[in-house]
Amino acid sequence: MVDHLASEIEKKWAENPSLIFEETLSNVYAEFGLFGFQDMVQKAHRLMMGKYQKMWWNYFKQFWKLPKIIFSLVLFGFVWICFTTFGYKVVMYCNWVLMIIQGLYSTYYFLFRRFSKKKLQLLSTLSLGTEPPAIISILPITFFTFYASFTIPFGVMSAFISVVWLMTWAGYETDIYFLKEQHRLYPQAFA
Template identity: 35%
Template structure:
């Protein structure tokens, strides 16, 4: 006996109810559950869909799908940490580092001749911090609106669900993964002053 499309949708809803938010992981779990249900039906066609589903879910233990989700998050954390460090390494290539050091030295040299240099440093740092904070808040609000629209009509299709370290000092133009295709967590982390215009 084969599983119907409505039952497949029911399996997706079941995984969402048990706190599996990410579409790729939902798909793997739905595939696993569907294969198990079909195998049980081949052995005993009298069993109902819900009975088999509950029996298969109990095999995941007390915490349900949480162990599977945590393992996937760990794997994806390692993957995206590797991407972040590769981007940082790309940023610190020879010409960029030399340009950054020379720029910093020239700005410092120019500010040394000014009487209130330390106050100017504080003001520049404060303005930069306020700019990045405002930018992060605005982008967060935009993303929330977009996610709200998606949730009203579609399921969440993100591929990663873990906290990823800040994308500090990583230049958008050297990323091995296009910026828009990066996971939401990688895009929403705090951006540093080296790459102020991401969007």
């Protein structure tokens, strides 16, 4: 976008060298119209989201390789033991509450604690990538916690809950990676 603007400004200056920069910039910007940059912004956003999803997938796949697969199996076993020890409804209520707490914490952490309003402008591509797994999974968990008159076998539900938490963890790792990249690429914005 900057290159495109700069080349258009250079063209205008080549035609009329006496133009003032601010005036030329305004004229070039106005030539793009109200939605002139929207296509470029949408393309950049799609590329960034594709990169984010690929990075998230790479982090998620690490939970199925040594040494993290051990943690994945321990998490699955822990959830299974909780089901057999405390019962279906108790575990589902606890998981539902934990997901709500996780969503509130990540919102607080990324929006209010880590960044000022100035720094938030740079984070538009981040868009709390840790939330989609929790939001998507909270719907079936809410259904099976409050509305369903039947229960899914403990093993299936243990696997589902474990995978949801692993997805959330992969989202956090991806967010941290992108934050480090933003700090590396734009250190002056985080000063």
